[in-house]
Structure formats: structure tokens, C-alpha cells
Amino acid sequence: MRLNKSILTHTDKQICKSRVRKAQIQTIMSDIYVGVGEWMASMGKRMENAGPNDTFHLPTTMHLHAFTVLQEDAFPGKRFRVDVHNSINNE
Numbered sequence: 001m002r003l004n005k006s007i008l009t010h011t012d013k014q015i016c017k018s019r020v021r022k023a024q025i026q027t028i029m030s031d032i033y034v035g036v037g038e039w040m041a042s043m044g045k046r047m048e049n050a051g052p053n054d055t056f057h058l059p060t061t062m063h064l065h066a067f068t069v070l071q072e073d074a075f076p077g078k079r080f081r082v083d084v085h086n087s088i089n090n091e
Helices: 010-026 040-049 061-074
Strands: 031-033 055-058 081-084
Touching: 040 055, 040 061, 055 061, 061 081
Parallel strands: 031 055, 055 081
Antiparallel strands: none
């Protein structure tokens, strides 16, 4: 089914553009770097705002444990990509 654009009102066109823009934003991938001093409260805020294509870069395996507990408790329906850098051990 093709949409006849000539019968759309200005408001309809704006709604269509808005929906397309939201779909484009949702497909953008972001890298989220978590610092050594960031724990549950900070990671929770970041996880709440994260999209499905975002990758969390965690500094230690302890952060991975906290991240996993937080995801299971507060965000069971969300799935995230995770990378652990173990920056403390590499210094």
C-alpha cells in the first residue's frame, strides 16, 4: 500500500518526520565508558538512558558483577553489550 503524500496535512507530515527521526536515533550505536569511581547509581542512570545498540565499557570485573546484578534487578527486559577493560590491572 502506497501513501498518497498529497492528502497529508502539515501536521501529518510533521508526525511522519518525527517518527522517522526517532527510528534513526534508535539505530545509532553509542559507546558508554564507565569510570572506576562509578557504581550502582551512576550505572543505573546510564542503563536507563541506553539504547539497544549501546556498548558499555567497564573498567573492572567487579564493575561487571555490579552491572549484571543491576541489570537483572532493575532492567530485566533490556539487553546491553558489555566490554571489560580491567584498567586497574593494566596500570
